[in-house]
Amino acid sequence: MEEPLSFYKVIAVLVVLGTICIGMCIRDIIRYQLRTIAGPMIALFASVHIYGYLIYPRAAKMPINEYRFDWEIYVQMGWALALILCLLIGLMLLKKLLMPKDLRFLMTSREIAPRPQLYQLGFFVTIVYTLFFLIRKRSAIGELLTIIRSGDYMWYYEVRVQNIFDHAQSNPILNNLDSLIVGNLLMFLVGVLYYIGFKYRKFFPYYHLLLAFALLTTLIRFQKSPILQLMLLICLAYFFGRQFSIRRGFRFIKPILLTGVFLIAVVAVYVVLGFSGNIVGELHNRLFLSSTLTSYAHFWTFPTHNGFLYYGGSRLFNLVLGFGQTPDLSLGLATPPLVSSYLYMGSMFNLNTSILGTAWAQNGYAGIFIETMLFFGCFVFWDIVFARKLKRYPYEPVVIFFLMQFLVVLNNGALSLIGKGFIVIPVLYLILFRPFSGGYGGGRPPMS
Structure with missing residues (x-):
């Protein structure tokens, strides 16, 4: 199937905008010594x-006819991606x-200490x-x-698929609380404590207790990405806790070694979970091709085969604003990933994709504009706020x-x-x- 001229026009635009x-x-990353969110995420x-x-149209093991490939839809997706890139350039x-033009706030030693009562309440x-x-x-x-004892890790994947439907039909209030406290606050506290521990080279037992809780909660979600996120959390805590400076060339050995350790851990997770194929090829497809395939599925589905959803299927919006579910599917779970997969x-199944697909599914080009500004604008907002208004707080x-x-920039809206x-x-x-500027005597960390 020969590429149309319009495809090459899109490619030219994407290459220029992408560069x-x-x-x-x-x-941005070099200027702010990696203490930035917007630069790495964008x-x-x-x-x-x-x-x-x-590479998607020519990707091995992905025959385009099998995936209902249509050049007109693919070119349309390319123009939508070009719109996102224009918006991202504007945000940057x-x-x-x-x-601020003065970068001394990056060089100053900034410390934090817990607000005793509030921190204890949050921890409790x-x-x-x-x-x-x-x-x-x-039961999970x-x-x-049982899976660990049996050694049958394919069972792990089967449980994961079932959990998707169980989660979608469970209590939305508990789901949101689970996400806020277990998925977010617990992980954040682990990151803060290990950042401080690596910084002062002193750890206390309850640091490791919190890490054990975090590890168990990730394992029973029956997904690889939460496990990898927890490992990356500890790597990043070490990376920033040991006062890495991107301007000091000899210190690049640390991030290189740290990256190597993380990649070995990623491969180990795949091996332990029984993946028997080409792990490097699988990682390549998962990282680079999966987002394109899932986004294309959304463009193919909306609005030709299913009307735009306008957030009517969002469980979050239903909970807060009382919208009704769109009854297009037998289970009434009209979220973009489920509609597209069906x-x-x-x-x-949960055909997760980035804002390129999910925003299009909600409201076409208007949805892409709104979600891009909200999603990546949030990263830019926190970068600016902590640099201008909260200089005394460590941003790490x-x-x-x-x-x-x-991975959220590749899998979520x-x-x-x-x-x-x-x-x-x-x-x-x-x-x-x-913020605390008095220093900790004897290198003693504050959360002791």
Whole structure:
């Protein structure tokens, strides 16, 4: 199937816009010594989507006829991606304009200490609710132990598929609380404590207890990505806790070794979970091709085979605003990933994709404009606020929490700003901790 001329026009536009966008992000990362959220997140989104868009039509093991490939739809998706890149360039220009010119705030030693009563309350609520969560999920813990004893890790994937439907039909209030406290606050506290522990080279037993809780809660979700996120969280805590400076060339050995350790851990997770194929090829397809395939599925589905959803199927919006579910599917679960998987793939599962697909499914080009500005605008907002208004607060704990969830830019839409804690967690950080400039005697960390 020969590519039409319009495809090459889109490619030319994407390459130019992508080069500008990624170049601005690299400058942002170097200038702020990786203590930035917008630069890494936007660079990841732009590079993965452009690369995936270029190679997808010729990708091995993905015959285009099998996936109902249509050049007209694919070109339309390319123009939507070009719109996103234009908006991202605009956001990076806005950040450059509003960030302080004086970078001394990056060089000053900034410390944090807990606000005693609020921190203790937050820690107590996190521990108690996590225990409540584990009690509710005791059957999942039993299944996990049975899988480990049997060594049949394909069972792990079967349980994961069933959990998708169980989660979608469960109590939305409990789901949101699970996400806020177990998925976000627990992980954030682990990141903060280990950041401080690595910084002062001193750890206390309850640090490891919290990490054990986090590990158990990730394992019983029966997904690889939460496990990898937890490992990345610890790596980033070490990375920033040991005062890495991107301007000191000899210190690049640390991030290189750390990246190597993380990649080995990723391969180990695949091996332990029984993956028998080409792991490197699988990682390549999962990272670079999956986002393109899933986004294309959404463009194929909406609006030709199913009308735009206008957020009518959002469980979050239904809970808060009382919207009715769109009854297009037998289960009434009219979210973009489920509708696309049902109509495009022929079976219902969670066909997650980035804002390129989910925003289009909600409201076409208007949805893409709104979600891009909200989603990536949130990252730019926190970068600016902490650099201008909250200079005394170390930004590293927030950066660690955000970068830990880097896959969100490839797998989720703008509603993940709430579900992933991108709005709530920085606010809780300001509530639970205060800036401290007195220094800690003897290198003793504050949370002792």
